[in-house]
Amino acid sequence: MKKNVLLVFAISLSLFMSCNGSEKFEIKKGKVGHLTPKTSIKDLKQIFKNDSIVPNLSEGALGDNYFQDDDEYLIYEKGGKHLLTVVPKEQLDSTSTIKSVQIFDDRYKTESGLNLTSTFAEINLHNNINKIESTFSSATLFIDDLNATISIDKEELGLKAFSNQKVTKDQIPDLAKMKSFTIWFN
Incomplete structure (x- = not known):
């Protein structure tokens, strides 16, 4: 009996972990991995705590880079692979939510399998x-x-x-x- 309970627990845990892992790379309308329209820029540090975030800021009206309209937050895996580029709705505002997410890693895919390598x-x-x-x-x-x-x-x-x-x-x-x-x- 105790073995069966442990077996059921182990299977449940592995299913939970595999579902949770696949959610990290899931694309749906209004969702890229753990990012949603309610995610703020300051939340990126927690969501990608095991990855690197490189801010590329536009400097807004104060800066002299007239060719860069939007701030960008480039997300890299620890190994250096570029995963995503996140653009906020409001520039130079860590409480801003996300405007867009550009996908750079083919592990991100929709339920139908659409990803960066799709024809x-x-x-x-x-x-x-x-x-x-x-x-x-x-x-x-x-x-x-x-x-x-x-x-x-x-x-x-x-x-x-x-x-x-x-x-x-x-x-x-x-x-x-x-x-x-x-x-x-x-």
Whole structure:
């Protein structure tokens, strides 16, 4: 009887730990790992206590870096791997909540398996692409069910960079890879 209780406890504990570990890399609408729209910048120290946080501050209206609009908090694993870049809604304010999170580690993924290494075919199969906008160097896919944007380099599309040509879903090859993956918390 005592062995059975210990066995059930051990199984329950391992399930809890594995679920908790997978939650660290889970992406949902309004959630990236343990980050949510209610997370403040000062909470990052506790959430990523075993990782490194590198602040890249814009200096706001007081600074002379006119090309950097937003503060950024780059999150690195202890081994040096770039995990995320977090941008706050308000600059130079540790109590600010999060505006966006850019994903840099392919362990972060959605329930359907969408991650940084996903191809356009995988993106299109499991997500509703609501809009596509062209920039000079990439096509940006808007996915409302995740409140996410995914950029694909125009070279992946067979188009010349620095062209302003409109891009449609039909023009994007199935094997095109994403250039960036950002979740928005607004």
